[in-house]
Amino acid sequence: MAVSFVLVGLLGDRLKKLEHGGWVAVGFAGAAMVVAVLVVAAEMLHPSHYSDQSFTWLQLPGSPGAFPNGFSLVIGVLVDPISALMLLVVTVVGFLVMLYSIGYMHADRGLPRYYAELSLFLTAMTGLVVSDNLLEFFLFWELVGVCSYFLIGFYYEKPSAASAAKEAFLVTRVGDVLFLLGIFIYFTIDATAGGGLGWAASGFKFVNGSTPFLAGAMGGSSTLQTVAGLMMLAGAAGKSAQFPLHTWLPDAMEGPTTVSALIHAATMVAAGVYLLVVASLFLGFTPDDRLAIVAVGGFTTFFAATMAVVHPDIKRVIAYSTISQLGYMVLAVGAGFAMVGMYHLFTHAFFKALLFLAAGSVIHAVGTQDLFKMGGLRRPMRVTAAAFAIGALSLSGIPPFAGFFSKDDVLSSVYTAAQSHPAYWPFLILAYATVFLTAYYIFRAFFLAFSGDKTRDPTLPHPHEAPWVMRLPLYILSGLAIVAGVFPFVPSFASLLSIGANGNVPPVFGTTDLILSALSVGLGAAGILLAQALWGNGRVYVLAPESALQPVRTILLNRYYMKAGYDELGLRLVYGGSRIADFFERYVIDGTIRGIERLAARLSGTLRQGQTGLVSDYASYVVAGVVGLLILLLFVAPFVLASVGGP
């Protein structure tokens, strides 16, 4: 009930918002955050507590295959440990980003639109988090997608922004339609599986009253279930920008930095991971699904990190980093440790939002996103520099920052799973390699922006520190990026990460292996040192033109040509196909008709007297024709039909 207040509150804000500035939106987002904190507190007091309230949205008639007696679709609010945790992430980051926007967006046009869309996004995201069935999940899933579309295209007069918005919508749409198929399959499985699941009877909800339908109950590893799991993966890959549907996220950086921080780092892109977590808890994955998820996550982690290594744009570096980190979460879920994925999602939301907001502060100050034009910003922007450093250390997995705990947990849980699933090993190795790359690329960005004496491009405006509304979120997020990692060591908080009494979900922590931890910290530290050596103190490391690495760099800068390939595919195959179809339509289908017309016109030369051009005359011919046909039917057809065995 408390959460439905959140929904209403944010909707209300959307309406009022249109007259006022952003403070109304900030206020409502703050209220939502307070409610979320209360929800979390309640969940911490009652571990493994499920409370669900729903109403029937549609009562549908039957279909002979799986639903002979019809079924109902519901809309409801489910508060359980993981949704409480996710709610906390969404509202805290949402509130801080709203607050930050007051300063950051200050000079832009169309602010009511901005705050309204951002509020709508928060509403939809909240709805997604508390969904108690897959259809409702999908409904809000699409709504957050369309908000993302609007916000990426916020500067719609810029052609690149309009194009990026379209790309984001379309690429995620590919995942979405497959997700929809996955929903159909789950509906079918759960309506026909029997076994006392009660899924269909309850409107396909995840819970029955306060008892969750946990995945173990469904069992089975039929082909259908594998396919459904893969469809969930496809949906998640679209939303969470996993390979091969990752291309939209770097381009989504066309939106305001605040939007990047909230939607494209902390919350919406994490919705894909959240879907996988929810699916693995309530629906279950087959071993084949698991392997596919591990493969996608593991590969994406490494793949995205390589592209971040060379990129000159501060926001895009962080965007690739987001894809890479989401890959870690997907990896953990695939390895069977869904809660570990949630844990990394939780810490990542804070340190990644921090990195984006710090980058936003830089962009706000110098008016460019090009790292090679920046430099020496440490002195004029101490707070920002410190915030970015904290975010970078956390991202690199250096203790005692938050990222260390969760990333270490991801790695060790995959290590644990690989003991029994040898096929996971290559992806574990990729994940470890990524630790090194991550530390390197983020500190490369850090040194390029902040170290040295002065900006490399002297035409940039004189940098200044951000106003307090922007600094305050930086302080808070810095604090969270430091301490969020140890939250789960508090038992009552850890209960948010353990789904319940049934005990068929593995614990939060994989293994606590000091050697593994040392390995990942060592790799991280090595990455930082390499970055320091190449880029520290205002140095710019230029790769020799004849270097053997030059072609690699070109490939990386061109994003493995995947984006270009997709564009080409869309242009040549789909649009080209549609041009051919259009040609066929105009000249073959319609051309035939015109040919017939012309033929008729020529014939009519002999029947000219009848062709008066008046519709009434034609109509009388029609009547004559009907009479003729009737005669044919009544007197001729019976004989024909009688001979073929008619009535």
Next chain:
Amino acid sequence: MTLPVLSLMLVTLLGGTLLTFASRDRARYVALATSVAFLLEVSALLASYTVWPGPVNGSPGYADLESYSWIHLSWLSINYTVGVDGISLILILLTAFLQVATVVYSWEESKHPEAYHGLVLLTCLGCFGVFIALDVLLFFLFWEIVLVPMFFLIGVWGGPRRRYAALKFFVYTHVASIVMLVGLLALVFYSGAKSFDFASVYVAARGLSATVQTFLFLALFFGFGVKFPIVPFHTWLPDAHVEAPTGGSVLLAGLLLKLGGYGLIRWAVEVLPVGMAHLTPLLYVVAFAMIVWGSFVALAQRDLKRLVAYSSINHMGIVLLAIAVYSQLGLLAAVLLMFAHGVVSALLFMASGSVHHTFGTRDISKLGGIARTAPILATMVMVGSLASLGLPALISFPAEFTALLATWDRIGYWVLVPLVILVVTAAFYLWMMQRMLFGPARNVPATAHDLPWYETSAMAILLALIVIYGILPGFLVNVIVNSPVYGFPGFP
């Protein structure tokens, strides 16, 4: 015998139409008054039901049934029989809303306003008649009535190639009408029904052999299908839309295409289930062809109206698919989607019309930055497009979701065809918006302005429907599933 409600409504429309034709300067007021009165009557009609009649002894029962003998011979009787069920009620509701919206949208029509509004009303009258007629001849009569005003709307108020488009429209639909009429008459005579009434035809048709049912269904499918319009008999549609005045396009896409869907459900699917079962593969092929073809060709269009016209073919393809799966869920989805498409395509055609007379062109490649120059218009285009591509919380989503679920339930992975095409549908709408609404403003004539009040109001009505029924589709669903067809023996 209670009040002859349906006849009264028919009289309202008829009187309104005649008065509109007769009044010179006040035509639009008369037309609006008639439309609003009709909408109120429809609302009252909807509100009056607590229970829908179901089938009685294997013959269908309809609400507000009126039957008067019209032509009575020893060997046949033709009656004036009208009645409604949930399916027709939903489409009547759509008619009423679109009528109001069209009249409001055309508020400043300057070329023979009395004739224009009169013809709009006459079109709606014909559609209403089709939806209530439960007698073969009466049905055909109303069916033909619709053609005439639409022919003139296109031919007189249309664009540069209006004569060609009007004639093409007329010839296509008329040929189809004849095949349909022949099919219906053959249905009556072969089945040996003693009356032209739907109920007696329905009962009598049960006795027909599978072969005959198949032939009859084929004829009816062609007859109704051209209105759908089924591929490859669809090329009249884009031409008619491009040349038709905005009001004409709205009625054409919003109502006339629905006549095909309604006719197919009422007179072919309900009456000839065995024949349909034999032709199911054909229906699937045609539906898939419409879905794929409509979407792909739409992607290549530069004229906004043609784009929306081809997207209509795509959507009506999904309607046909939902009918073809032949289940309660599918039928619900088909009717729901017809309603949704009626409202959404009406909004999009109105927006196209407004684009045309604000910017002097509908060529997408020549437009740009409308979001800045005419934000209200851009919002309308955006909401219409998002609704059309199936965004949740807007009206098409529940319809498309149920249609695809019903398809999945019956033919499994074939559902991937419409699902994947949903991406192409999204692509052409998003691409259109990118080029036309966003980017820097281009080709803005000095006279460009945002929408006048009447166009805004007309679109706002549709917008409200799209959002309200998108969030709460339960009302529509409840009305539809109370139709007698849901209780027919053998209907899965």
